[in-house]
Amino acid sequence: MNQSTDRAIKRSAHWSVWLVGIIALVWNVMGCANYMWQMNMSPDALSAMSAAQRAIIENRPAWATGGFAIAVFAGAIGSVLLLLRKSLSLVFFVLSVIGVIVSMLPVFGIVNSGVVFSAFEKTMYLVLTPLLAAFLVWYTRWAISRGWVGNKG
Numbered sequence: 001m002n003q004s005t006d007r008a009i010k011r012s013a014h015w016s017v018w019l020v021g022i023i024a025l026v027w028n029v030m031g032c033a034n035y036m037w038q039m040n041m042s043p044d045a046l047s048a049m050s051a052a053q054r055a056i057i058e059n060r061p062a063w064a065t066g067g068f069a070i071a072v073f074a075g076a077i078g079s080v081l082l083l084l085r086k087s088l089s090l091v092f093f094v095l096s097v098i099g100v101i102v103s104m105l106p107v108f109g110i111v112n113s114g115v116v117f118s119a120f121e122k123t124m125y126l127v128l129t130p131l132l133a134a135f136l137v138w139y140t141r142w143a144i145s146r147g148w149v150g151n152k153g
Contacts, residue, residue, distance in 0.1 A: 013085055013148045020139050025079035027132060028096075031072030039065075052117040055110045056125070060103075067102025070095055075133065082140060085149045093136045100133045 038057060046054060060068075078092030107125055111117055117125070143149040 014143070014146065016139075017082065017085065017143055017148050020136070020143075021079055021083035024082065024132075024136055025076065028072055028075035028079050032076050035068055035072050050118070050121070052110075052115050052121050055113070055115045056107055059110055060106055064103050064106045067099045067104075069099070071099030071103055071129075071133065072096075074099060075136070078136065078140070082136075082143075082149065087140075087144050087149055089149065090137065090140045090144065093133070093140050097130075097133045097137055100130050104130065 041057075046057065049057070074092045075096035078089045078096060081089035081092060104125070111122070111126065140149065
């Protein structure tokens with residue numbers, strides 16, 4: 001594409017790029033803050049959590065913690081790139097989905113171990129997070145195909 005075509009694509013970006021990008025950025029920055037908080041959490045803060053939350057944090061292997069970090073930080077970078085209308089955002093959202101899957105694997109074992117999860121916890125941990133991550137991949141691919149997000153990374 002030439003420069004004038006790139007400008008036309010950027011001018012014609014659909015309003016949903018901004019809406020999805022801002023919501024994704026807020027969600028992923030909250031995830032980054034949650035990750036940082038969990039990595040620096042005091043024993044008192046851990047003991048104040050629900051049994052389900054404690055079980056997830058205390059029983060999460062290092063590889064799942066790495067998946068958590070990849071999920072939230074790649075998601076935040078992907079969100080910024082989406083707002084900048086860069087197609088490279090898709091790569092970061094795919095990495096985020098992979099991180100979500102890796103970080104969730106031990107959670108399924110914990111859910112089936114007898115630890116009681118509230119409906120809210122089940123929704124957040126097992127439904128909302130992977131659905132939102134998958135949605136961001138789908139939406140970004142769709143926005144790229146519509147020309148709302150540029151083809152240059």
